[in-house]
Amino acid sequence: MANLKTNDFPTKIFRFDDLAKLADYSLLDTLSPDPEATQSGEDYRPRQVFSGHYVPVKPTPIGNPKYIAHSKELFRELGVDDSLALTNDFARFFSGDVTHVPEPMRPIGWATGYALSIYGNEYIQQCPFQTGNGYGDGRAISVLEVVANGKRWEMQLKGAGRTPYCRGADGRAVLRSSVREFLAQEHMHALGVPTSRSLCLFTSESESVERPWYLPGSKSADPEVMVSNPVAISTRVAPSFLRVGQLELFGRRARSNAHPGAMKELEMIVLHLIEREYKIEINEDLPIAEKTLQLAMAFRDRLTSLVADWIRVGYCQGNFNSDNCAGGGFTLDYGPFGFCERFDPFYQSWTGGGRHFSFLNQPFAAEKNFGSFCSALQPVLQSHPTALAQLDEIRSGFPAVMEEKLQTMWASKLGLAAYDSELTVQLLQLMAQTPVDYTIFFRELSTIPNDITSISKSFYKKATDESNLQWDQWLQKWRTQIDNRNSIDIISQRMKRVNPKYIWREWLVVPAYQQAEDGDFALIKEMQEVLTKPFEEQSEAVEKKFYRLRPQELFGVGGISHYSCSS
Ligand SMILES: Nc1ncnc2c1ncn2[C@@H]1O[C@H](COP(=O)(O)OP(=O)(O)OP(=O)(O)O)[C@@H](O)[C@H]1O
Ligand SMILES: [Mg+2]
Structure with a gap:
């Protein structure tokens, strides 16, 4: 046999241009940009955005970015080589500097406005202008859409600086919350639960911000001190980041006739949601009223399955408001979430969530969000009384569908x-x-x-x-x-x-982000390995460390058992 030379096996070096080739923004272009938006995307002051579906925003890069991790699984799905994650161009872009990019990528991102309903009640109080026009992505900025292997993905930087919806806050995310979201998304995916995904995680070696947090071992409900934390940017990926709250924003405007184009904008966002998330299920040629009804049916189906899955794996979203409820029916916003270790039907790690958003109450919280979703769709059907009645039936059928999904889930467990x-x-x-x-x-x-x-x-x-x-x-x-x-x-x-063997145990994750704050990412890598194979037996060493009851002394501890804020 002839001797083989190494270059008989050429390894393709992935370049940033290869990622750029996947870029595709076609649909975003058809959504009307906000006429009032500052087109340069450099006006970061909180302001009211009265119309339009998004505002252009240029991300603010973090200083001295340092690569922490990327999701190999998602890279594989995108058809991108792991080597790309370690290149300078990749680090620059996904740590917020999008100014030097090859065509057809763009040197500017976009943020979206959305409304908020808490357990089905409409709120505008969280908007600094008390109108609802200043609420939305305060620190999440989308920067790229790609089509890979026939699937469309939107990529969004979380913690990439202020946007017009920042409400006076800093637009940053700390390393702690970024590590949690980064690990949790891929864990949930591996658990078979629909979710936004994690592309990569960068931290800053020079920039930090202060957040309220707990003293070590604290049993207090509220954080006692301000703690300085390195900032980070994690990039999350999903077919879209359209939330129930987003439909609501346009639904509310159409309902009150806020401006002459309000109804048109609602119709556009409804069709856009279908295009992004329900293209396979819903026939493009149907009239909009029929499409809207099918959308409500399909979302009801996904949302009920999602919540049954959450309960299957012991997940509690914690803050299941309409603005944290993805229109695509997947898990979004890993803030004050947690996994139920010691079983408690009312388990909830967010001190502000009460029983409403607790573990086994999630089906009811989901029903409330579904109600908000249907209310947002109503104006589209206003001249179709039969369709409106059908929408009402779909809405009132939620508990029965939910119950059926829960029963199937318990039977399978x-x-x-x-x-x-x-x-x-x-x-x-x-x-x-x-x-x-x-x-x-x-x-x-x-x-x-x-x-x-x-x-x-x-x-x-x-x-x-x-x-x-x-x-x-x-x-x-x-x-x-x-x-x-x-x-x-x-x-x-x-x-x-x-029934998974390995799930998220907060007390095991805490050391991972704490060590990362000191520049040691080894535990993050270890968690990544373990949590992305939750159903496998894994090694004895892993079993010993991760398949364990939570030690008694770690119950009731601030930052482990509960948090009042997690951003
Ligand atoms: N540091 C911050 N700067 C600016 N806006 C923020 C900041 N933290 C949160 N927000 C905004 O406040 C709102 C509520 O916060 P929440 O904790 O639900 O969001 P999040 O974790 O940033 O968001 P997402 O839902 O995008 O995952 C969101 O609209 C969010 O964009
Ligand atoms: Mg949120």
Whole structure:
């Protein structure tokens, strides 16, 4: 055999131009730009934006950017080589300096306005002008749209400086919240939960900002001190960043006839949402009223599936307002989110979220957001009474669809052929009463145990004799009801594809961002590895470190168990 030379295997060096070739802005161009916007994108003062779908904004780069991480999985999906992440052009662009880019990329980004409803109630108070015209992307700036492998992606820098919607704030994101969002997005994707994705993460070696935070070990509900944190920019990626709140902004304007073009702008954003997120499901040739109804149906379907998935993996969004609810039906805005470790139906890590946005109340919060979405669509159908009535039916059908999705989800978590209400409710009561670790419990159950020895690994307290008896009875009853059409092995395998082994445990993530603040990114890489393979068994060392109950002393600690602000 002839000797092979290394250049027989040429490795393609990816250049920034290769990414530029994927750029495509066609639809954005058809959305009317705001006539009042300063076209240079360099007017960062908070101001009212009365019309239009976006405003041009030039990002403000962070000083001395330092690469921390990128998502290999997303690079692969985009067809881009990992080597690109380490190039100077890439670092420059994704740390906010978009001024020197090859065509057809643009040296300017865009931010969008949106409205806010909290648990279904419309608010304008958060807008500094008390009109709703100054609220929107305060620190998120989209910079690029690409089409790769037939899929369209919008890329958005979070923490890239002020926009007209910044409301007087600094437009920055600290390293802590950026690391959390960066890791969480790819974790959720690996858990099979629809989500915005993470492209890359850069921090600044010279710039920091102050944020209120907790003293070490603090049990206080509110942060006690201002802490200086390095700033960072994470780039998130999704088919669009259209939120329910965005539809609402245009819906409210159409409803009040805020300006002569208000109705037209609402119709445009509705069609744009369909184009970006529902192109496959909704036929382009239908009249707009029919399209709008199909949109409501399709969004209802996605949103209910999403929330069932959140509950499946123990995720609590924490702040599920309409402006944090993506119109594409995926998870967006990883702020005060958390994963339920010790099972509590009202688990919630955001101190401002109350029970409304707590773990098992998320179906109701979603229903409220869906109501806001439907209200925003109403003006489009105002001259179609039949369609309006149909929209009402779609809206009032939400709880039934939600319930069906939840039942299917519980049945799959429990390895049942069909949902069993009594069995499930009894289980949830026992889980709360014991209490158990949500993830460890379901993973151990997935081994289809005969007795409670293995599931008791998930118990946060030693069970009483009475409670052991109840568990035993429940387990025996469950075993008679598991899907008997298949062998135990098959059921176990299926359950292990639904019930993850490794989930986000905040107390294990905290050291990762703390060390990153000192320039050590090793734990971030480790978390990336572990959290992107949540269903795999992984190594013994990983199991020992990550498949663990939260230590007692870490309950009730500010910045781990709860946060009042997380940005
Ligand atoms: N430091 C900041 N500077 C400017 N605007 C901010 C800042 N922090 C938050 N905002 C804006 O305040 C609003 C509410 O904040 P929230 O915590 O939901 O947002 P976020 O985490 O920045 O946003 P997103 O929903 O884009 O992930 C958002 O419109 C956000 O853009
Ligand atoms: Mg938000």
